[in-house]
Amino acid sequence: MTCPGPSRGIYVAYFIQGLILLAAAFSLTAGEYFLALSAGVAFLLTMTPSLMTRNLRFCLPWGVNLLVTISLYLHLMGHVGEYYILFAPYYDKLTHLISSSTVAVIAFFLAVLAEHQGEIRLTRGAIVVFILLSTLAAGAVWEIYEFVVDQIFDLGLQHGNADTMIDLIVDLIGAAIVAAFAAIALARADRHRFVRFFADPSSGTEPADVVADPVDLARSR
Known part of the structure; x- marks a missing residue:
């Protein structure tokens, strides 16, 4: 299946994914290995909508990807940033x-x-x-x-x-x-x-x- 090109809003999701990777690197350098692992798992989960789009016979809206990414980032920063x-x-x-x-x-x-x-x-x-x-x-x-x-x-x-x-x-x-x-x-x-x-x-x-x-x-x- 060929999916339509995503809106420019998808770049917001990409940016937040980058922030998750930065949180993983920060936690790793701070010796917080459990948080670093959690950040890595969170990043992989943000890739799930894209993987579903590629391997299944339907296309998820980019907004779903953004919602998933925001949800995981907020939870992660609750621990990394002690929010x-x-x-x-x-x-x-x-x-x-x-x-x-x-x-x-x-x-x-x-x-x-x-x-x-x-x-x-x-x-x-x-x-x-x-x-x-x-x-x-x-x-x-x-x-x-x-x-x-x-x-x-x-x-x-x-x-x-x-x-x-x-x-x-x-x-x-x-x-x-x-x-x-x-x-x-x-x-x-x-x-x-x-x-x-x-x-x-x-x-x-x-x-x-x-x-x-x-x-x-x-x-x-």
Whole structure:
């Protein structure tokens, strides 16, 4: 699949990726090897949207790449720059809100794509529920990760049950914002328009003109 050229806004994502590499180098020279490793993993994760675009039969909008990059950078700098401490507890809640919104946006795209490429029909309500549950599940996995890391390395990532529950509530708020947008957008527009955000627009083939295999359907867009 040939994807359309990205907007100039993608260079903002590239710039932030560069900042993540600088944070990795700074942590390494400061002897903070765990933070350096975390920065390296964060950088690799920012490459995931590009790898998906190259290897799968759809194109993710550059804005998704930017959201993923911002989310990971904010979390990383919370540790490297000690922003979690300097701006406690607001910085932590901000990172949770942005990260949960990013996960919710990705869940929305995946739900629309699953319907587009398969034989299932998802109602708006089903898509909203999928967005909420996927985001909360990701938030729960993150809290489990923090708990495990605290038990092994004693880093103090979690600050009690109340902090964990507030984090999950903020995750739910981020998911609810995106889910509300998705419900309104799907009510006002044909969901095939959302597919065109990450499908090849160069073919010019309309949904009604395509038949047979869902894989061929994806290739024709």
